[in-house]
Amino acid sequence: MKISVITPTYNRSSWLKATVDSIMSQEVKDQVEYIVVDNNSSDDTKEVIHECIKKYHGAPIILKYLYEGKPGINNARNTGIAQSDGDYVIFFDDDIVLEKGGLQAYIDAFKQFPQQLVFGGKIKLLRPDFSLPAWLATSGPYLRPMIVYDLDYGNANSVIQGFESMPIGLSMAIKRTAFEKYGVFRTDLGLTKKKLMPGAEYELFLRFSKEINGWVYVADGLVYHPIKKEQACKSYFRKRLFGVGRVTYRLHPFEAKKRIFGLPLYILGFIVKHGMLALKYAVSAKPMESFFHETEMFTYMGCVREHFAQKK
Template identity: 35%
Template sequence: MNKIKVSIIVCTYNRDDVIGDCLESLQNQTAGKDDFEVLIINNNSTDGTEKICSDFLNKQNNTNFKYFTEKKQGLSFARNRGIRESGGNIISFIDDDAVACKEYADEVINFFSEYKHADALGGKILPEYETGRPAWMSVFLEPIMSVIDLGDKVKEFPKNKFPVGANMIIKKEVFEKTGVFNENLGRTGKNMLGGEEKDLFYRIKNAGGKIYYSPKPWVFHQIPDSRLTKQFVKKQALGIGYSEKIRSLNTGKAEFLKSVLKETAKWFAVLLLFVFYSAGFKFSKAEMIVFFRYWVSKGFFASKL
């Protein structure tokens, strides 16, 4: 690989409450401006996001920051626009509600300098709850809040696990081999569909790609109280289930059958967790584990949402 340059892509839609924190963290990187660029992809925001980004770019000497508007609505469209506009050979995606550590770009460069055979990387994602972690939250549900912590050592991602959008990094050449994000999957506006990340990483794995975890390029993921209501979790769980149905059907009947079997098997694990938490008098955790799996299954087997 030639000299490593990181393109950090921040896709945003109506997040004027948090996008400023994200951009400020990327402005304060220890890496030199020649080593990374930041691409802001505004996906038709209707709030104050555009003004915040414009003011940020005008007031600061951010020569390595670029701003684009993607008219096609949908996160996958926005991410693919970022890939097309990028000038780096390493592509990093950070959510607009994430705050990167100041060594983020340097740590990405250090990783791919050492692990030259790696194709993709997922960094540690730590939660920053607005008013504290709710009693019903468990380590088994935190991943739905884009929380990933696999420890303090570099390792390959375990089977059936993969990086998530708040902090995922991929070699640009990988997209040329396996394709970009599936634009039939992923969030569009305020809907809660997804699956585009899982779809991409499955393609990378099936092509023999190596996907790693590293704790060093870490981010905080801001989690407001509005995302911790039962109604929000229900909407997200339904979207997760329905998106997995679409993803697996698009892949083929065998993949869909595999997903059906996996969804069924997960109920056995859920029942064990229900007993475990109930025995420890952690009833809110036990209840939410069951509700969440029920909503995912309902979404998976629904004809439409």
């Protein structure tokens, strides 16, 4: 079995070296290539990777550098897919740290579940070196899982039915035959410098669900993922969740009997409801609860924005 590991990267050289080191230091039994795709970085990403290539020359895992000039993580991912030849493709973001044994855990899961197409590992928050604001939840019911990641289904590999709870793009793997049959990532979705429009992974998994509706949780495929200081601000969360709302409305038809200007009336009701709850908890000095409902409001506002964008 041959394995391809792909890391798309953009202007994160300060984080990237730790990611590369954590992957290249893994002990594996199968043939593995590790491809870092530089998505038109303006920092010293290229130099960092070439230094790592020299450092790990002769290592069991073969490290390669690719360049993709079109902006967007999914352009970089698709370039990596096209230029790799592994039977399975593992994607790791450029700011994660892979726990020792994590790569072999993925490979073992591929062999344990040969009929499955999608795999995702355990994710824990890499504790920041700065104080988090009071409104930012890192666990519990007010966690924003699209931004602050905490994925843990226990200590044993298991098949998770459906994609309502799905693997997270910063640590996931896909069988190559799935790409060959259903296509690669949509490039109109995903994060870029100018827009935060997630949803490419979910849209891809919807295509895969025509064949197999579920994914494999890889218990020992543990990565640590940080929240960065520039992300620990309300404006980032609002923009990101607004994008989630747009993608949700784009990918799923919203059924409704009562509409206004073609928009399901209950979406406006949700905006009012969560706005009132955000205000209620703000007055009660409960910042975490208040901001959760505020971002729920922004998610539904994204639905409204997408509705009228489609009418143009």
